[in-house]
Amino acid sequence: MPDTTVIKVDGAYSPKGPEGQKYLANGRSLSMRLWEREAPGESKAPVRRDYETVGYVISGQAELLIEGQAVLLHPGTSWVVPKGSEHSYRILEEFTAVEATTPPAEVHSRDEPAGD
Template identity: 65%
Template sequence: MTDTSVKKVDSTYSPKGQLGQKYLATGKTVSMRLWENEQPEADKEQTQREYETVGYVINGRAELHLEGQMILLEPGSSWVVPKGASHSYKILEPFTAVEATSPPAHIHARDEN
């Protein structure tokens, strides 16, 4: 049987994760989250995740350090972090971006580590 469910999520009421992300719509194989007005702070630690991430910058600037490369993220930029890739972010100015993860990052606390 085909899944025909329709979901709408109002981010005003979205739950927040421990890292500051807002959880948006989630399907069986992909989920979205919003990083809203992230402030420049100490560099984030290198990490590896068990999901693929694609993102889009709404405003602000950040550096994505990915497997020895540095990618400048600015409004209108999109990016991919492959599953298992070593990476970190350095927020340069207040930063807002939306990401999609596959499989969903929040299942079994995958994004809380």
């Protein structure tokens, strides 16, 4: 029997999360989100999340601070933030990236800033 759970999400109409991320397609065990044209600024407060994140930079630059290590993110690079790792981001120039999270970040309030 063919799989009928195929989901298509048009990013132009995607819902936004609490920090400005656009939620894209999601399945039972992973989801995608888009950070689009994020403005440069100060480092965000360090957080630990109850999900793993992998990302890919489309444009711009950011610095990922993870467990005391600084990683420069620029177009064409990808990264992993393991579940439970303390991390923060600082946008250095207007930044667009896509991320996938497992389990889905938006389920059960995993993406909410409160309680970080």
